[in-house]
Amino acid sequence: MDFSSAGALLAGTLSxxxxxxxIPSHWLAFAVxxxxxxxxxxxTLSFAALAGAGHVLFTVxxxxxxxxxxxxxxxxxxxxxxxxxAASLLILLGLYFLLTPLLRRGGHHAHTHCQGxxxxxxxxxxxxxxxxxxxxxxxxxxxxxxxxxxxxxxxxIYVTAAAQPWxxxxxxxxxxxxxxxxxxxxxxxxxxxxxxRLNLRWLERYEPQAVGVILVLLGVVLLML
Numbered sequence: 001m002d003f004s005s006a007g008a009l010l011a012g013t014l015s016x017x018x019x020x021x022x023i024p025s026h027w028l029a030f031a032v033x034x035x036x037x038x039x040x041x042x043x044t045l046s047f048a049a050l051a052g053a054g055h056v057l058f059t060v061x062x063x064x065x066x067x068x069x070x071x072x073x074x075x076x077x078x079x080x081x082x083x084x085x086a087a088s089l090l091i092l093l094g095l096y097f098l099l100t101p102l103l104r105r106g107g108h109h110a111h112t113h114c115q116g117x118x119x120x121x122x123x124x125x126x127x128x129x130x131x132x133x134x135x136x137x138x139x140x141x142x143x144x145x146x147x148x149x150x151x152x153x154x155x156x157i158y159v160t161a162a163a164q165p166w167x168x169x170x171x172x173x174x175x176x177x178x179x180x181x182x183x184x185x186x187x188x189x190x191x192x193x194x195x196x197r198l199n200l201r202w203l204e205r206y207e208p209q210a211v212g213v214i215l216v217l218l219g220v221v222l223l224m225l
Contacts, residue, residue: 005222006168010175012218013157017176019210020151021183026055029142031191037135041192047139048188049181054147056177062150063158067169070162086160087222093156094215097208151180153211160222 020026027048034044077085154176161169 006164006171008218008221009157009161009164009168009172012214013154013172013175014179015214016153016157016211017151017179018183019207019214020153021052021180022187023207026052026146027184027187028191030139030188033135033138033142034188034192039135041189044192045185045188047143048184051143051146052181052184054143055150056180058147059150059154059176060173063155063173064169066155066158067162070159074163084223086163087219090156090160090215090219090222092219093159094212094217094219097153097212097215099212101208151176153207156215160218 030044030048030051033039034041034047157172158169161172
């Protein structure tokens with residue numbers, strides 16, 4: 001195993017996983033429903049953890065499919081070219097993340113599931129009763145929705161890691177899982193404790209550019225190693 005390349009891939013995985021988990025749609029909705037229903041914090045955090053676990057597992061499953069396909073493809077590539085091709089692919093994917101938002105300036109990107117200031121919404125007793133009946137359904141919908149929305153930003157890392165040993169690929173998956181879950185649950189906990197005005201909504205708009213920069217830098221680093 002090339003330990004320099006392994007360190008760069010691990011750093012890239014950590015950075016992108018943390019950035020992606022900071023997006024409000026990954027944690028704010030759980031805090032909104034939990035606080036509105038006055039649920040114990042543990043119950044709300046349990047739903048968030050379940051959603052995060054599903055999100056991580058689906059992402060890893062897709063990543064492993066890409067790794068297997070990559071390992072098959074690499075059999076036809078001379079070993080001396082593997083490193084350069086992997087690094088160049090990362091740079092190209094990073095440029096794609098960077099340039100795509102510029103080409104879509106005419107439109108708008110809506111990643112969040114929460115609008116307005118739901119933390120301070122006031123409802124009538126009748127609405128509250130209906131809300132209690134529907135709260136679990138809402139949380140289940142959030143869990144399913146997040147599970148079926150894998151972190152596509154991390155898939156380029158798996159593509160590049162196809163040339164690496166399975167031990168490193170499993171390590172990348174473990175880092176992604178720990179960072180994603182820890183970040184999500186920490187933010188849900190902070191929101192439940194009254195710090196709901198964390199100013200992270202800018203990530204909704206600039207996440208692709210940030211991921212693109214990370215991928216390009218990672219590709220350049222790998223080319224230099």
